[in-house]
Amino acid sequence: MIFGAALFLAALAAGLALMGASGRYIALSLLGGGVLVPAMLQYIGAARVVLRYLERVFTHEAMFRALAGLRIWLFTGLARSAAGGLGYRRAGDALARLVNDVDALDGLFLRIFLPLLGAVLLTPVLAVLLWHEHPWALAVLLPFGFVAFYLPALAARAAGQNGARAGLAMSGLRSAALDALSGLREVKIYAAEGRMLAAVQAREAAYLAAQRELAGQTSALNAIAFIAAQAGLLLAMLIGLAGAPVFTVITVFVLITAFETVLGLPRAGLLYGQARAAAARVVEAATAPPAVAEPLAPVPMPAGNSVAFEHVSFRYADNLPFVFENLSLQLPAGSRTAILGPSGAGKSTIAALLLKLVVPQRGQIRLGAADLAALPSEAVRHRIAYLGQTTHLFADTIRNNLRLGDPTASEEKLWAALEAAQLAQTIMGLPEGLDTWLGEGGQNLSGGQGRRLALARTLLSEAPILLLDEPCAGLDADTETEFMKVLNTATQGRTVVLIAHRLTGAEQLDRIWRLTGGALMAAAG
Template identity: 60%
Template sequence: MTDSVLAPLLRVILIWRRQAPAIVFGALVALASLAAGIALMAAAGHYIAAAALGITLAVPVALEVTGVARVVLRYLERLTTHDATFRALAALRLWFYRGLARSAAGGLGFRRSGDVLARLVNDIEALDGVLLRLLIPLLGAAMLVPALLVAVGRDDDTAAALVLVLFAVVAFVMPWRAMLAARAAAADETEAGGALRVSVLDTLTGLREIKVYEAEGRMLAGVQWQESRLFRAERDLAARGGALQGLAFLATQAALLAVLLIHGANPVAVVVAVFVVVAAFEVVGGMPRAGVTAGRASAAASRVLQAAEAEPRVRDPARPAPMPGSNALAFEHVAFRWTPEGQAVFEDLSLDIPAGSRIAVLGPSGAGKSTLAALALKLVSPDEGQIRLGGTDIATLRSADVRRRIAWLSQTTHLFADTIRNNLLIGRDDADDDALWAALEAARIADMVRALPDGLEAWVGEQGSQFSGGQGRRLALARTLLSPAPILILDEPCSGLDLETERAFLATLNNTLEGRTVLMITHRLTGVERLDRVYRLQNGRLTPAAR
């Protein structure tokens, strides 16, 4: 149980090693601020006790110095520790995104976008408490042990032992027990939070269909159920934290009572001890609740690591073969299924695509046409058989090298909520304005872009909402044409277009793809395509088809 709680947190802390200088500096400033605060309380206790006994003292220099130091260091502590936390979380998000991209190069696959978003936002934000509310307070608690020993132990060993035991219980034992106890409840909370985000996202994205079928009540009930599940988990965690905070308060009062019952000590020493004990227990008073935070952070870390460290479907070879000179593509006796228990997509599929040729593959929805693109792009690997690029098995080539040779226009091309320029630059990030306009001209959409007030800087909108379906497909085509890849896979390139727009779009393709190898994957032909060969995909096999 202990390993399962600590291991995810330690793994995340290791990811932060590049931020170690900022984290260490922030921790040192926090400890210096804490030391100044304890020294200030001790000096204040000494001064107040002396005044109460009628001893006239000038305001000690220590009081002035520690007071100013406390204010300055406290301010610097906030700056440095929060800066270190923000840097660590930013690094963790980048690490998470890279891991997700590596393990899901073909998209999210069987992951749900709302769940991934919850891990990227909620779970990573839950880890900010690891630094600010757990690690730094633990270091401070360790530093306070000798301070308590000096303040209380010089006059009464028994009282000192009791105070130190109570302090250790509040600062170390309670947080540890809280973390272990809260781990399961925290896992329920993070799962419930992710499920709620998925439910809300599904409801918002499907709002049109919900309205048409008058399903608002059913969808709202589902969201409310997930919300109540989250509230129950949060209430459980809050109850655990509240109970421990009550015990921590009782421990603090018992420590103060032990100090007040010190016998044989001079009154000034007792007052100083009281001030130091109050300050020390105030510092660690929130540690039991921090233990609950640690349990929540452990559950969040597990979810983040699970998503980011998933094994990629296709691994690159340790010693990749050199890229071939030819751009011919061939599928040789390929068998494939998406899951071991799933239905076979291909059983013995062979397809030869010579360099510079134009090949079409026809088939109904679900026949496996898009799987051909995934296999060619090395997003998945065949269970049997080989896919060859220029005569070389792509299993022996680096995935990045293969994808530099093959451009892809998918049936659900995504336009990002950004400018036209930045959407195009995804195809080639070093393209200048001349190259961008040339691609737009080739896609027959340059005139429309020029007519926009902002031109290339025009905002595309979420999911390309500022443009019609045909305009969006042409922008996606321009992005694909901008790629220098000699092989182009068109996966249902006219999906969602009306017949007139589809014919115009295909005419554009005919005129702009000269010299490239083209594999067109579609469910039907319109008769305007320029093709060398046509195949029909049925029951996992390809057979020549007449146009």
């Protein structure tokens, strides 16, 4: 960016030199009947073209790299603050921040910073030039400053509210469109196309209204800036009539370049207003704190893999009832435990507590000999592999979906995990094998095959503790029974915690607890 700014200033200097020299020779030719234009002008003109080209190449490359880094930073912040999912943040809103808001920052350097830097450096240059023409010519700095500084500041203030409205409108539009596309099957079943389309169009109208307002402001500011620039040139010519005509022509030519450099700044002010609102939304999302704060003085990860809930009480908010109180549960290393119960009993809350997505109000959870609260969240989640009822399969190849569990896994390790999940033969039968494209949500696999692929990915992590939260939800009885047989075979040697609402397949585990009314009761021994 610094090199790009240097190229911009060099191109601007070449432009000023070219216009000043051109003005001088044109004036002399008019007064003297003809003057040979030196080759120097050709070199300056060529240098200006080359410098402008290089400046665009380097500044655009710098911005693309900066925006790429910014998106990674934003995604990392979203992942850190939403380890348990987006929570109350809508997917459309997160997408709008990742795409539209970051794109809105594209012009900060190219359209705002560089022209503003040029205006700041041009001001003393013009002051010296105008003073040499005539002291009264300094009055031309008034329209120049009006265009370069006042109008952009005015525009930035005006566009601030517009940018916030446009950002919210785009977020709503993306959310509505994603809802309609994600639920297209239900939309067709209930013949709700008209209603969904109306919702999308209403949000689109709000976004277009904000865009129209911005376009109107841009047109008005461009007109005012153009009139002010022409007034400044006219004033320079009128004042220069009393002085040397050659120097007056040089001054006017230089002023043309100077005003050309800053004429885009009023529009840049509008862009700045929008960019400022976008930047606030990006920073807010990227710096949002995680639901569970990291320990100030984390302790080393313990060697043991036993888990113990000791008199744990938890509720999601102060005005809500406790999900459970004084709950104690021992999960020895290598044990295979099922926690059963109806929906809403708090089974998934136990999983969330164990993964440090929430923290108990009272009591303690221990991993090995260490207090879970004193352990880094990332290290805890490396120790505990999770397979839930809504485990996502990405629109990618089978290979890349598996490597989410272990990015460095070899071909042999991938096949071993598939073999353990009893899916290897199915994948071998596909024309492209591991490189088969799954489609969105793994739509090219059946429900049971998708769950087995998710299980294989979980097994790849080699985590000693497996947390399985309703892994058979949505499967028919036969598929569920077959999946549980695979699960019991594939997870031998690890600590297994199975959370489910019925007993299918849980008979093969060591311990079975039933969670009812916030209390655990032994269902079998």
